[in-house]
Amino acid sequence: MTITLNSKIPAGSINDKWNTYKEDAKLVAPGNKRKFKVIVVGSGLAGASAAATMAELGYQVDVFTFHDSPRRAHSIAAQGGINAAKNYQGDGDSVHRLFYDTIKGGDFRSREANVHRLAEVSVNIIDQMVSQGVPFAREYGGMLDNRSFGGAQVSRTFYARGQTGQQLLLGAYQQLARQIGLGNVRMFNRTELVDVVTIEDRCAGIVTRDLVNGEVVSHSAHAVVMATGGYGNVFYLSTNAMACNVTAAWRAHRNGATFANPCYTQIHPTCIPQSDPTQSKLTLMSESLRNDGRVWVPQNPDETRPAAQVPETERDYILERLYPSYGNLAPRDISSRAAKRSVDSGRGVGPLKNGVYLDFSDAINRLGKDVVEERYGNLFEMYERIAGENPYDMPMRIYPASHYTMGGLWVDYELMTNIPGLYAAGEANFSDHGANRLGASALMQGLADGYFVLPYTIGNYLAPMLNKPIPGTDHPAFKAAELAAQARYQGYVDIKGTRSPDYFHREVGRIIWDYCGMERTQQGLEKALSELPALYEEFQKDLRVTGDTESMNQTLEKAGRVDDFFQLGMLMCRDALEREESCGGHFRAEYQTDEGEATRDDEKFAHVAAWEWTGDPTKSIRHQEELNFEAIHLATRSYK
Amino acid sequence: MSNHLKNLKLKIWRQSGPTDKGHFEDHIMPEISDEASFLEMLDVLNEGLIGENKLPVVFDHDCREGICGTCSLMINGQAHGPERSTATCQLHMRKFKSGDEIVIEPWRASAFPIIKDLMVDRSAFDRIIESGGFISANTGGAPDANLIPIPKSVADAAMDSAQCIGCGACVAACPNGAANLFTAAKIAHLNLLPQGQAERFKRTEAMVETMDEYFGSCTNHGECEAACPKEISIDVIALMNKDYRKSKFKNRKEISRN
Known part of the structure; x- marks a missing residue:
């Protein structure tokens, strides 16, 4: 397949494009929708909402998740909120302002339309x-309440205590459950995608593996939606759930879908620092805490007094000092780097000196403990459970951790990858957040894609296929993909080496974190690109998976996922190496101002890098989609 | 600074599949940091088992932040272990002492058949939600979100019961294997809200009767509330029972108003 990156942006002014598109899109008549089968992979916000809406419209929908229930998808863990340009607070918000904030927050590397x-x-x-x-949280008069998030000077974030993701996901799950109950959706739990099948340059379906009995099965459809989340677990330690992985997106990539901007990863500034080598994941503390918490470190690197005894004059409120107009609500990439520099300069706090303080004592004095508890009670409890310290009495300790990935499968305006009939939605695609995502925008994007974009755009693709036959699962391409998947999983068991998949995951994660994490350099990335293939070879020779392929085998599941993380990791480093500029979450130490801020190179890099698979992840081919800014002017991002 | 626990005696349920009888297997955990979570302790055990060419212990887990509801485990006979309002994934080893014997079992309930070792099938919960745990509002055409004011106290009460993570601890803790707390939490969430009124009694009837197909009956032991990692109050069961009784009159006449 030759790669063409046609973004299919509709003509017209930025305000009219979406309406124009909807007016021009081809429709499938209500009675004909049931003749089309759509597969949705993933049941998070994007997947569940897309599946429920398409089923309501009348399409036959099959949904696949590796979880035991669609309600477990990792969208559930989002804490702080969801943005919307409602302007309920009358503080000057508008669609244009949310649009501008998102483009600016993404450091001018996302697609305007x-x-x-x-x-x-x-x-x-x-x-x-x-x-x-x-x-959602309400005010006493019964109206919806809002709060503020990083990178915004208005209050546009809707929330449900510290569990907004949970409540939104359960909402979408319940809509999905309704369609399952009505018989419009067939739900496949504990079933993992292991391959994507394309026939005659169209996506024809997928191959899955039943995690309970190992059965490999093909499923054909008119269209496939990948709503499979991000790849932040490539770092091993991240705030992602343990099972989050890149396998579905990666299998699509290996079958011809280009993978865009893999080096755009977000390191979230407020996570609980690592406390122990056995640690399996990091826990996020919601960005909403920065509404009332103040970030500081002691000025003296040798400070030993407890936080409360350090006088005001000996504290460095780093974000308030460096970014006075946004203060503690500076965007995530900027806040993360400020924390990293404080720790690197020896001023870190806590027993391992690997964190910075997030202090609520001023808020407690100003608002009272009750108000603080009302706002953040469950987050404070969660912190105490994990760190064993009470944040009402001592400041939280926080440090950045991998949290979200802006990169993902390349999609056009219709959310279709470069493979006709294969779509990507939510965190799995690359399109909306540029080089950095603003807080409370992931939930917004997942639901926007699933509820309000895909159900329109998919009809435009399906309409011309009415009454035309599609390849069935007896097609040789499906059979070949099934055999390849069976061989792949049997292969892991047959290596019979000495190291567990977790061992390799930790090792690959360490390399990516050290060289392709918060700060990257040419030298470091080249080092990573020499270390990763060697480690990958060791993985292929020395992996140990006990048990078999025909029963529930979590070690085997992990092996497949780590394999794909290796390949993705190499591509991430390639992408980071080739992007010779700093932008958003991609910070190349060579490209910064005297004050340490990111320096973009708009002349050379105002484009999307979309990578084509060649069989060797270190030799992928880089394609470019130029980003044209018509509605806004490129500017240096400043939060000072 | 972290301390280390030594010499933990683990008694873990092993069962190769749904039809296997199952048995306890003893393991010694020579040393573990008190900063480790309970599941990280099992990770360490499993790495060791792989090292010895044995099958690791299968258990369900995912977010490890206490919100996805995937993790389970009866720990020393208590659902999610000894710490109040805490799911197993957020339980830390600092709650145990060196030399402790820890008995680890799967959820035990006839509605949750064991898949392997400590992993069970909780899909009966999904059946209950599919029968009515939703508000029928197709995408598109929703009125402005502020059109219907909802008193803060009502929104808060709905949120209190909407916090359920669907882990199944309530069922595992119940001597009857009843799912009343799970079902009632969802019914209370939706029946309290103005948007949920149209289907209030139809929903309640359908969900209660689906629940009864799979689960045991409630006899007010209150074990479910004690085990719930989200501290959902059994008051919601009273609300459910009240609406269920009403539904038997209302639904016959297709009248769903109060």
Whole structure:
């Protein structure tokens, strides 16, 4: 397949593009929709909402998740909130402002038209979720409450205590469950995608593996939606759930879908620092805490007094000092680097000196403990459970950790990858967040894609296929993919080496974190690119998976995922190496101002890098989609 | 600074599949940091088992932040272990002492058949939600979100019961294997809200009767509330029972208003 990256952006002014598109899109008549089968892989916000809506419209929908229930998807762990340009607070918010903030927050590396559409439909999301019974926080008069998030000077974030992701996901899950109950959706739990099948340059379906009995099965469809989340677990330690992985997206990539901007990864500034070598994951503390918490480190690297005894004059409130206009609500990439520099300069706090303080004592004095508890009670409890310290008495200790990945499968305006019939939605695609995502925008994007974009765009693709036969699962391409998948999983068992998949995951994660984490250099990336293939070879020779392929085998599942992380990791480093500029989450130490801020190179790099698989992840081919900014002017991002 | 626990005696349920009888297997955990979570302790055990060419212990887990509801485990006979309002993934080894014997079992309930070792099938919960645990609001056409004001106290009460993570601890802790707390939490969440009124009694009837197909009956032991990692109050069961009784009159006449 030759790669063409046609973004299919509709003509017209930025305000009209989405309406123009909807007016021009081809439709499938209600009675004909049941003749089309759509597969949705993943049941998070994007997947569940897309599946439920398409089933309501009348399509036959099959949904696949590796979880035991669609309600477990990792969207559930999002804490802080969801943005929408409702301007309920009357503080000057608008669709344009949300659009601009998102483009600027992404350091001018996202596609204008997609982001504007996101801001437009953001208001519909809140209406939809309230009508489904999502118990958002309310004021005493019964109206919806809002709070502020990083990178914004308005309060546009809707929330449900510290569990917004949970409530939104359960809302979407319940809509999905309704369609399952009505017989419009067939749900496949504990089933993992192991391959994507393309026939005659169209996506024809997928191959899955039943995690309970190991059975490998093909499924054909008119279209396939990948709503499979991000790849932040490539770092091993991250705030992602343990099972989050890149396998589905990677299998699509290996079958011809280009993978865009893999080096754009987000390191979230407020996570609980690592405390122990056995640690399996890091826990996020919501960004909303930065509304009332103040970030500081002692000025003296040798400070030994407890936080409360360090006088004001000997504290460095790093974000308030460096970014006075946004203060503690500076965007994530900027806040993370400020924390990293403080720790690197020896001023870190805690027993391992690997964190910075997030201090609520001023907020408690100003608002009272009750108000602080009302706002953040469950987050404070969670912190105490994990860190064993009470944040009402001593400041939290926080440090950045891998949290979200802006990169992902390349998609056009219709959310279709470069393979016709294969779509990507939510965190799995690359399109809306550029080089850095603003807080409370992931939930917005997942639901925008699933509820309000895909159900429109998919009809435009399906309409011309009416009454035309599609390849069935007896097609040789499906059979070949099944055999290859069986051989792949049997292969892991047959290596019979000495090291567990977790061992290799830790090792690959360490290399990626050290050289392709918060700060990258040419030298470091080249080092990673020489170490990774050697480690990958060791993986292929020395992996040990006990048990067999015909029963529940979590070690085997892990082996397949780590294998794909290796390949992705190499591509990430390649991408980071070739992007000779700093932007958002991609910070190349060679490209910074005297004050240590990211320096973009708009002349050379105002484009999307979309990678084509060649069989060897170190030899992938780089394609470019130029980013044209018509509605806004490229500017140096400043939060000072 | 972290301390280390020594010489933990683990008694773990092993069962190769749904039809296997199953048995306890003894393991010694020579040393573990008190900063480790309970599941990280099992990770260490499993790495060791792989090292010895043995099968690791299968258990369900995912977010490890206490919100996805995937993890389970009866620990010394208590669902999610000894710490109040804490899911197993957030339980830390600092709650144990060197030399402790720890008995680890799967959820035990006839509605949750064992898949392997400590992993069970909780899909009966999904059946209950599919029968009515939703508000029928198709995408598109929703009115403005602020059109219907919801008193803060009502929104808060709905949120209290909407916090359920669907882990199944309530069922595992119940001597009858009843799912009343799970079902009632969802019914209370939706029935309290103005948006949920249209289907209130139809929902309640369908969900209660689906629940009864799979699960045991509630006899007010209150073990479910004690085990719930989200501290959902059994008051919701009273609300459910009240609406279920009403539904038997209301639904016959297709009248769903109060």
